[in-house]
Amino acid sequence: MYLLVLVLCFFNQGFAQAEGEDQSPEANEKLSLRMSFDVYKINDDYKLVAKARVKINNRYQFISDVNVDFYTGESDAQIHLGKGVTNEKGEASLIVKSNQISAQTTPYAFSVLAQNNSKYDDEEKSVMVNSGQLKMDLMEEDSVKTVKLFVGALDSTGQVVPMEDASCQLYVKRLFGKLPVGDAESTDEEGQVTFEFPGDIPGDEKGNITIIASIAENEVIGNIETNQIMAWGQPITEEYFFSKRELWSARANSPISLIIIVNAVLIGVWGVIFYIFLEINRIHKIGKIS
Amino acid sequence: MDINKVQSNEQIEKDLMPRAFGPYGKLWVVFLLFIGGIGLYYYVQQLRHGLVVTGLRDYTTWGIYIANFVFFVAISLVGSLMSAVLKLTNVKWRTPLTRISEMIAVAAIMFAGLIIIVDMGRPDRFLNVIFHARIQSPITWDVIVITTYLFISMLLLYLPLLPDLAIMRDRFKTIPKWQQKMYAFMANNWKGTSEQHKILNKSVMLLSVMIIPVAFGIHTVTSWLFATTLRPGWDSTNFGPYFISGAFMVGAGAVIATMFVFRKFYGLHKYITLDHFDKMGRLLVLLSLVYLYFNVNEYFVPAYKMKGSESAHLKELFTGAYAPLFWSVQIGGMLIPIIVLLFKKGRTPLIMFVISIMVIVGAWFKRFLIVIPTLHHPYFPMDQAPEAWSHYTPTFAEWCITGGSLAGALLIVTFLVRYFPIIPVEETIEEQKGGTNELNIERGYQPQIEKI
The missing domain is CATH 2.60.40.730 (SOR catalytic domain)
Structure with missing residues (x-):
């Protein structure tokens, strides 16, 4: 009876947790993808950042492993800049060098297209950027x-x-x-x-x-x-604690006192074990003689 | 049968010598092999696919494998309790129980070592733990002390076996050749001379003294794997004695369960008496009360303060998701055994067997509660991690592997009993030489009489 109660308690807790886990979409149903798209000019280059999310259980969640393609130019003459895959934060990014868009005139048109993803609908976002x-x-x-x-x-x-x-x-x-x-x-x-x-x-x-x-x-x-x-900051000289003999150092820098204590205990205990083996051998020899 | 009646040497040898498995024994072995086989199959799957087959993820990195490891280490301490603590305090009634205890200790500590390797994502790198060991790490100390304890336990099982091995070598002439050779080799030329006895007694005494600090060391170091971190639920100066008292308690429970089973199936009523159950029951109450005391310290003091980091952990145990399991373990695995065993009527074999099973199962789940809930409350917030990582549910593969390891330990005990006497034969003969059991002479009371 006690065992039954224990097992029930254990699995009750386990299943309660398991219920919360099941949020995945049904296998054949494609989810509607929401994209946000931002362009950052960093020095002379452009960083394109796309974020993908879907609505699951009435909450938007960022989605990983979404394939996206980045383009520049108007829709009738788009140039493919590169590909990306969203990470666990739902983010895919691409650095575009200034020479890659030298043929374009300001304002620059950038777009991101998520397509051919087995779980999600296609989605496109565009941004016009004045240089x-x-x-x-x-x-x-x-x-x-x-x-x-x-x-x-x-x-x-x-x-x-x-x-x-x-x-x-x-x-x-x-x-x-x-x-x-x-x-x-x-x-x-x-x-x-x-x-x-x-x-x-x-x-x-x-x-x-x-x-x-x-x-x-x-x-x-x-x-x-x-x-x-x-060089406008305060120079910081880092203290490399790990090069000293401390408890938190690497094995090469173990505290000498600890090495001595552990080895003394080891030698003491294993010395006795070794002595017992010698005694077992003595028992063997005495038996042979008698 | 009256246990005051002196048994002849031949009768004692006949009663206590190992014998072939009967139908129940064979069925038991097949059952254990089946469970062990399933565990092995899933371990091969884990080797092929990695720890992804388990429920372990970035936050809950220790699951039921480690809970099982702590359980095995705990149960192995019974060897030192029966062979050393009771020997050095000159408790005579322990004689029929010492070998059972040592067998349990050896089997448990072997599987404690194995289950740690099972928990490793890359077991092929196990030797790195030794070759690249950091002497500052409690994990290194644990590897050292487990290996040491295994050797001492095996020696404490083997050395007192020598006279019995010699008896088997000399008496068993109709057994298979390999068995004869095994007994002859293991008997190590034992002739029972006074010099051999002297060496044997001295060696056993030396090991008995040494195993106590090593046993305390093994479980204290195991507790330090947790207590040397700052995690809520583990950051405790109480952990060493808390673990050791719990270990002695579950070890005593394991001995009671085992002595009940072997007494019943091997007909050892003359040797494992009601008096032994009574004594073990009293011992278990004492150990449980000590463990209760450490439990009060472990939970009441932090609960009184309810520090921010501890409070989430404690609330999860007291009133949260783990509360049903926590209270079942505390009440069923500790309080009820104490109450039942306090009464003489509660210290009868069958009741004690049921109680010991409650203690053992409670102890296993207690290790689960020590290891897992703490991992759900890291100091760094669980930001940007999949929701599933914030809790832990063991997978079927994990259960099978864990079950396999438990079956493996029981299989070792089963085979040890199959080939070696479960009760020391020569020691029992020596104790009966005076015409009555030494226990009863010493204690000066009438033993209970039991019909079989």
């Missing part, structure tokens, strides 16, 4: 580190026209993303904005940090970003 310009100058005057940005947009003749009121944000690159530096500032009528850069941001061992200037979702030039590496 913008974001220039970053880094200068140090009287020990004050200054970042000067210029923002411009290309007009129909290909000339750069300064953009007023474009919101710019500075970042520094960190291990897991971008760290904002100060608040966003807007450009003046000459398309310029100046930031004072703090001097206490940790850099690498030489003080190098990657400074990023970014404009996000601007109505005219969209997403645009530029970056430079500069």
